[in-house]
Amino acid sequence: MKTLYYNGQVYTGTLPLVDAFVVEGDTLAYVGSQAQARALLSSQDTEVDLQGWFVCAGFNDSHMHLLGYGNMLHAAQLAPRTHRLEDMLACLREHLDTHPVASGGWLFGRGWNHDYFSDVSRMPTREDLDRVSTQVPICAVRACGHCLVVNSKGLEVLGVGQHPQQPDGGQIGVDDLGQPNGLFFDNAMDLVYDAIPVPDKEQLKARIRSACRALNAQGVTSVQSDDYCLFRQIPWQVVNEAYQELEASGELTVRVYEQCNFTTVPELQNFVERGNHTGAGTSFFKIGPLKLLGDGALGARTAFLSQPYADDLSTQGLAVFTQEAMDALVSYAHTHQMQVAIHTIGDACLDRVLEAYQKALEAHPREDHRHGVVHCQISRADQLERIAQLGLHVYCQSIFLDYDNHIVEQRVGPHLAQTSYSWKTLLDKGVCVSNGSDCPVELPRVMAGIQCAVTRTTLDGSVGPYLPHEAFTVQEALDSYTKCGAQASFEEEVKGQLKLGMLADFVVLSANPFQVPAEQLSSISVLATYVGGRRVFQHEA
Numbered sequence: 001m002k003t004l005y006y007n008g009q010v011y012t013g014t015l016p017l018v019d020a021f022v023v024e025g026d027t028l029a030y031v032g033s034q035a036q037a038r039a040l041l042s043s044q045d046t047e048v049d050l051q052g053w054f055v056c057a058g059f060n061d062s063h064m065h066l067l068g069y070g071n072m073l074h075a076a077q078l079a080p081r082t083h084r085l086e087d088m089l090a091c092l093r094e095h096l097d098t099h100p101v102a103s104g105g106w107l108f109g110r111g112w113n114h115d116y117f118s119d120v121s122r123m124p125t126r127e128d129l130d131r132v133s134t135q136v137p138i139c140a141v142r143a144c145g146h147c148l149v150v151n152s153k154g155l156e157v158l159g160v161g162q163h164p165q166q167p168d169g170g171q172i173g174v175d176d177l178g179q180p181n182g183l184f185f186d187n188a189m190d191l192v193y194d195a196i197p198v199p200d201k202e203q204l205k206a207r208i209r210s211a212c213r214a215l216n217a218q219g220v221t222s223v224q225s226d227d228y229c230l231f232r233q234i235p236w237q238v239v240n241e242a243y244q245e246l247e248a249s250g251e252l253t254v255r256v257y258e259q260c261n262f263t264t265v266p267e268l269q270n271f272v273e274r275g276n277h278t279g280a281g282t283s284f285f286k287i288g289p290l291k292l293l294g295d296g297a298l299g300a301r302t303a304f305l306s307q308p309y310a311d312d313l314s315t316q317g318l319a320v321f322t323q324e325a326m327d328a329l330v331s332y333a334h335t336h337q338m339q340v341a342i343h344t345i346g347d348a349c350l351d352r353v354l355e356a357y358q359k360a361l362e363a364h365p366r367e368d369h370r371h372g373v374v375h376c377q378i379s380r381a382d383q384l385e386r387i388a389q390l391g392l393h394v395y396c397q398s399i400f401l402d403y404d405n406h407i408v409e410q411r412v413g414p415h416l417a418q419t420s421y422s423w424k425t426l427l428d429k430g431v432c433v434s435n436g437s438d439c440p441v442e443l444p445r446v447m448a449g450i451q452c453a454v455t456r457t458t459l460d461g462s463v464g465p466y467l468p469h470e471a472f473t474v475q476e477a478l479d480s481y482t483k484c485g486a487q488a489s490f491e492e493e494v495k496g497q498l499k500l501g502m503l504a505d506f507v508v509l510s511a512n513p514f515q516v517p518a519e520q521l522s523s524i525s526v527l528a529t530y531v532g533g534r535r536v537f538q539h540e541a
Contacts, residue, residue, distance in 0.1 A: 003533070004041055006034045008050030009512050013057065013483050013497030015475070017514075021055075023504040026532030031498050053527060054512040056478060057498050058221025058505035059446045060485025062434035063341070063374050063395040066215070066225040066256060067239070068145075070207030071199075072440040073214065076109030079143060079443070084119045085128060088112050092132045092140065101136050106154070106196045110141040110440060115299060115407060124149050125173075126182030139192055144297035144441055148189050149182045158195055167191070169320040171302075186296045186318050190232060198231040204242040205251075212253045216537035218444050219507035219526040222255040224341075224395075224436070224489060226291045229261040236260070236271065243285040252284050253536040255505070257489040259291035259341055265332050277337035279490060283503070288489060289339035289372070292329060293320050295349035298404060298411055303346035303378060310413035317346050326356045334360040334369065339490075341372040341395065347380055347416065354386050361390065370490065375438070377404070378412055378420045388429035393488050396423045396433050396480070398453035398472070399442045405456075405463040417466075423453075424470040434488045435480035446481055450513065451521035453477040461519055474513050474521075504533035 006020040012031055020034040022041075030037050041047070076095035081087045096107050114123045129138045129151035137154035141147075150158070163178040170187030174180055184192055199207065215223065228236045246252040260276070262268040268290060280287045296302020296318050301309050304317040321329075326342075333340045342353045350373065357371055372393035377400070387394065401421065409417040423433050435453065437444040448459055453472040457464030465471065472480065486496025495503045508528040513521055529537040 002029060002041055002045040004037050004045065004047045005050055005055070006037065006047060007052060008508075009052065009054045010498060011054070011056040011478065012499055013479070021498060023533040026504055026534075028498060028500055028502050028504050031500060050508065054509040055498070055506055056509070057482040057496055058507050058529065058531065059219045059481045060222040060224070060434070060496065061215070061220050061436040061439065061444050061446070061481075062224045062485040062488050063259070063397070063436040064223050064225055064439040064444060065145075065227065065230065066211045066223050066254070067204065067207055067227040068230050069214065069440045069444070070209070070211035071230060072110045073210045074207060076107070076140075077111060078109045078140060079111030079113075082112045082116050082143070085114075085117045085124060086119055088124065088140070089128060089132055092129070092138065096133060096136065104197060107133065107136050107138045108141075108196065109139075110145075111143050112140055113143045113299065113403070115403075123147070123183060126150060126152050126155060126180070129154075129182065139196060142300060144299045146189075146297035146302050147183060147185050147300040148192060150184070150192060151182065154192070155180055155182065158191055160191070169318055171318065185300060185302050187320060194232060198233050201238055201242050204234070204239065205246055208242060208246055209251060212251075213537075215254050215444055216529045216531075217526060218446055219509070219529050220254060220444055220446065221505040221507070221529060221531045222257070222485065222489075222495065224257040224259055224288055224485070226259040226261050228258075229293075240285070247282065247284045253531055255283060255495075255531070256285050257288040257491075258286065259288050261291045261293070262329070263292075265328050268329060268332055268338075272336045272338065278339040279337075283494070286489070289341040290329065290333040291374075292326065292340070292342045294326070294342045294344045294353055295319055295346050298345055298377060299407065301411065304349040305346045305378065305412060305416075306348040306351070307413075307416075309411055311410045316348065319349060319352065321352070323352050323355060326352055327359055330356040330371075331360045331363065334366065334371070335364050339370050339372075341374050341393075343374045345375050345377045347378045347383065350376070350379055350383050354383060354390065357390055357392065370488065372488065376423070376426075378416055379422060380416070381419050384419070384422055384425055384429065387426060388431050392431065394423065394426055394431055394433045395436060395488065397436055397438050397442065397449070398423075398477070398480075399437055399445065399449040401452040401456060401464070401466060402442075402448070402459045405458050405466050408466065421467065422470055424472060424476075427472075427476065432484050432487050433480055434484040435477070436485075445522065447509075447513075447524045448522040450474070450477040450481065451518065453480065454518045454521060457519075459522055474518075478513065504530060506530050
């Protein structure tokens, strides 16, 4: 049976807009004019009046953490309560009151950002969290995911005392006397995560369901998700099984391209030798690239820079891998049918990433590798040129501009800031730039991300525009969330555009982005979301 969708403003991936399309099964049987589409129907077929609404391909968040988002939705929601330290602590108290912690469990929250605190000008410490509880261990993760704080009970459970041994690629915060202050950065965070009880497979599935529902409400039909590193104690096989079981039961309403996070060659080798490589799987759950975490985050001053931070000369951030370790992982993946995507925020980290890719490509040339740089925030002009020369993909997060506009020049100084977040320059050099949210670092609000890409300001317009010549057009922004995301996963022939034979993944919006003022793009709402022709979300009036 076919379904005709007519009387719409349909963006197919190219202009001009058309007004109709036909879905048969899970694919598009026709896209074009309403008159020609109706001629394809029989008496058993159905019709849907789009009432003039705008329709485009379903949104593809090309870098996020779906399982992490689901986990956050089951924890204390700190992001809306981060304008004051006192409000953040109140949120944790309220969650503890309404969600009692079982014996051996932890109170967990995520989303604080000390740069927004109006009552103090610092990160929270164990003493702050002790005001919530001294009996229950507490872990509160910064919005960026590269820093967390625990209370004194948490430090006791962890066995972390005075003058702790510092791990490679991470840092345990201490005061002037060497006493831990409760803060853990990057690789040091694993000490905390390894002590928190992990969910079983059914609980994993519940978190995935929650995340999928929330993503569908934002028009997201595909994600490229880094999930293996959230619970290091859970084998990757269990994560895969959770997704596959949800797919089999028809409950997986987002297509997942798994960005496979491994930190050593033996781990990666074990994964590959079990038959896993980029592209293996189904249209709903597929193995994607090797995902590496190259450095930290700008907000936490752990992004690895080539010079000291302009607002803290004592640090240049943290490198998670040595050059040799990164080279070995990239080389193994490159020679074993694996794409590679590396989290890269600081320019010193980008130097290492580009070096690793160049070595692998020179040793084993490969035309269509689609290796990529995730984030690509702090960069120099020479590095932008090198990204293009190496034929790399870039996974940007335009929504980061809502916060980073406040801090980028403060953190890296005016010189580096002039060549950073330069995603339009990369587009102009022929680089494919896809978009995403890095959720739960930011919420997966696609239209907000599109607004930031077009305006280069904060969402409220109070700061910016930052490097306005780097602004995307509306079409480029839409494409970055659709067709470019599909290209990142080698799926541009099956999704990312509304064209004959492609998957019927589409979103219905309340307004035409090409006609809405740029500063109002985030106000456009999602009316309905379809995956494979099946409606998975509808806005309730």
